[in-house]
Amino acid sequence: MSFVIYNPVDTVILVNTKTNAHSYKSLSAAKAALTRMTKSGVAESDVLYSITDATNFSLNIEKMIPVQNLMTGKIMMERANTPRSCSVGSELFFSM
Numbered sequence: 001m002s003f004v005i006y007n008p009v010d011t012v013i014l015v016n017t018k019t020n021a022h023s024y025k026s027l028s029a030a031k032a033a034l035t036r037m038t039k040s041g042v043a044e045s046d047v048l049y050s051i052t053d054a055t056n057f058s059l060n061i062e063k064m065i066p067v068q069n070l071m072t073g074k075i076m077m078e079r080a081n082t083p084r085s086c087s088v089g090s091e092l093f094f095s096m
Contacts, residue, residue, distance in 0.1 A: 030051045
């Protein structure tokens with residue numbers, strides 16, 4: 001089981017800029033990483049973020065946002081944490 005640190009308001013996953021980690025192997029590792037990111041200034045405050053397991057996050061918590069498909073113009077729903085290269089609302093998706 002892996003754990004993620006996320007902002008409960010917009011459900012965006014907090015990424016550790018030093019290690020590029022999106023998830024952590026244990027709850028204590030996620031808490032320690034959040035503390036280190038708060039002390040180094042990457043995260044504003046540890047009170048603003050929540051920690052949960054990755055399965056629960058993807059099934060129950062992560063928000064869907066509307067995105068306009070650049071090729072067809074239709075509005076589609078995609079997850080808030082979709083990488084730019086995988087988003088149909090990005091020119092990068094169609095140029096790869």
